[in-house]
Amino acid sequence: MSNSSFRIGRHLLPGVIAVALFGVMAAVFLTASIGEPAGFGNASVIESIGFSLLNIADAEGTVPTEGFLAAFILIAFALDAALDGSIMLARREDENVTDLRSEGNDRRKGGDE
Numbered sequence: 001m002s003n004s005s006f007r008i009g010r011h012l013l014p015g016v017i018a019v020a021l022f023g024v025m026a027a028v029f030l031t032a033s034i035g036e037p038a039g040f041g042n043a044s045v046i047e048s049i050g051f052s053l054l055n056i057a058d059a060e061g062t063v064p065t066e067g068f069l070a071a072f073i074l075i076a077f078a079l080d081a082a083l084d085g086s087i088m089l090a091r092r093e094d095e096n097v098t099d100l101r102s103e104g105n106d107r108r109k110g111g112d113e
Contacts, residue, residue, distance in 0.1 A: 048063040050056075055069035 043063045045063060048065055052065035053068050053072050
């Protein structure tokens, strides 16, 4: 036999709430009715993505979408800046690189020493 006792108190409240939330979510998902899947018919999804990225007016046979020209331009600028930065860092390494260490005369205490 063990002398352990089960303590009931406020510290169990988050666990009880989590179990209750799981029960509610499980009930909702198990009783939800899902209709028949409906695709886009004969519309070209890839073409629609291209039109929405460049904010071009919708053509026939495409899925109507929102325009994303501003996001496309911002991503292009961010990628260009990253590429320019990587080229700048690569060129900087070819120049004379000096160590940041001293010659050993300057011993300071610290770390695990």
